[in-house]
Amino acid sequence: MHIDLDAFFASVEQVLNPELKDKPVVVGGRPDRRGVVASASYEARALGLHAGMPLSTACCLCPQATFIEGSFPKYRNASQKFMAILADFSPFLESIGLDEAYLDATGFESIYGSTHQMAVTLKQRIKDELALCASIGIAGCKVVAKVASELSKPDGLLEVAAGEEHPFLAPLSIAKLPGIGKKAERTLRGLGINTIGNLSIVPLNTLKSHFGASGELLHRFANGIDDRRVAPPGAAKSISRETTFGNDTKDHSLLKATLRYLSERVGADLRRRSKQTRCITLKLRYTDFTTITRSHTLRQTGDTDQTIFGTGEKLLKKALAQEGQPIRLIGIRVSGLVEPEKQLDMLNPAAQRLEQLNSAIDRIRKKHGFSAIQTGRTLPLKDIFPTDKDGYTLQMPNLSR
Numbered sequence: 001m002h003i004d005l006d007a008f009f010a011s012v013e014q015v016l017n018p019e020l021k022d023k024p025v026v027v028g029g030r031p032d033r034r035g036v037v038a039s040a041s042y043e044a045r046a047l048g049l050h051a052g053m054p055l056s057t058a059c060c061l062c063p064q065a066t067f068i069e070g071s072f073p074k075y076r077n078a079s080q081k082f083m084a085i086l087a088d089f090s091p092f093l094e095s096i097g098l099d100e101a102y103l104d105a106t107g108f109e110s111i112y113g114s115t116h117q118m119a120v121t122l123k124q125r126i127k128d129e130l131a132l133c134a135s136i137g138i139a140g141c142k143v144v145a146k147v148a149s150e151l152s153k154p155d156g157l158l159e160v161a162a163g164e165e166h167p168f169l170a171p172l173s174i175a176k177l178p179g180i181g182k183k184a185e186r187t188l189r190g191l192g193i194n195t196i197g198n199l200s201i202v203p204l205n206t207l208k209s210h211f212g213a214s215g216e217l218l219h220r221f222a223n224g225i226d227d228r229r230v231a232p233p234g235a236a237k238s239i240s241r242e243t244t245f246g247n248d249t250k251d252h253s254l255l256k257a258t259l260r261y262l263s264e265r266v267g268a269d270l271r272r273r274s275k276q277t278r279c280i281t282l283k284l285r286y287t288d289f290t291t292i293t294r295s296h297t298l299r300q301t302g303d304t305d306q307t308i309f310g311t312g313e314k315l316l317k318k319a320l321a322q323e324g325q326p327i328r329l330i331g332i333r334v335s336g337l338v339e340p341e342k343q344l345d346m347l348n349p350a351a352q353r354l355e356q357l358n359s360a361i362d363r364i365r366k367k368h369g370f371s372a373i374q375t376g377r378t379l380p381l382k383d384i385f386p387t388d389k390d391g392y393t394l395q396m397p398n399l400s401r
């Protein structure tokens, strides 16, 4: 099964505020701010709105819609409950992002009578417990199940029987096939290939010459062949946080304070997973949308906010000296995650004190919320962004992970 919640962010907002039920709702930001629609309720879609549309256009088309900035913690909370329900149906569960998962029903369908009946029960539980609608595709492989759930939306359930994969996929537009982005779509249409059926009969070598190694995957997918297993996602390979500013900025104090805040969020996550990082990467996007990353590999692995921010700050200073454009987005990532090497720090009392400080802050925040402690270095954010229990609400919270 491939299970995907309908209009996820917008639906969560409708659940939390019943006045919005059955009304056009747009999550992404206020219409006078720049940015794009992240999620549009189906009522808003009926009026022509869709994800990715600039908010200003959305507002012109549908001024009566309710525009909401959104906030990530709400969606994370709903997502956790959604995944917990799915886990009751089969332990073979692979979550993809917040509102989407594959579930291997093999062997568990007999409890419900059939896979179809299992999906009906699953949809009903999601409706009863979360008041959300899920669309489900059932098929013998992932790619076909995903196309089926997408096609069945909203509130859909579509099963593709074994042997029916090819006739099911063939008439659909190539844009519906996972793995085909805007660029690949243009290339294929340029070659006169418009449907998945057209694609399925293109010689493998032709696809390889245009798409390299992915050509083979496209060929298999177009033919409804996919042997990827449903696998629980492995341990995180990296942890990152980033945000887009409301207005592009050159203000060093704002940039540093934001970087400090994002570093604290990354650090808290890293320590929660009991991991240390080897590599720290700063990401910047400038006004002209050029995006750069600058990395530094640590001599000794670390997990403190001071290590993450300290390194990020040095990278930021260098980048600011090299490029004068205002900055649109800033982010920080830790990667090369390893198990802690505690013994190395035993001889270093300063490092030990920092570690104790970080874990004390983590404990307080776990108990009383992230905002229970704000560090001096993030204080410049205080006059700009509102705070709630979960921390600063940055300008475009839906785009701020």
Ligand code: DCP
Pocket (backbone or CB within 6 Å): 004, 005, 006, 007, 008, 009, 010, 038, 039, 040, 051, 052, 099, 153, 398
């Ligand atoms: N999202 C986002 N920015 C994007 C795409 C998605 O912030 N570019 C967020 C908003 C969505 C959520 O992720 O609510 C899930 O993405 P989906 O593509 O599944 O979109 P929806 O759930 O909103 O709609 P659908 O009913 O088509 O699944």
Ligand code: CA
Pocket (backbone or CB within 6 Å): 004, 005, 006, 007, 008, 099
């Ligand atoms: Ca969705």
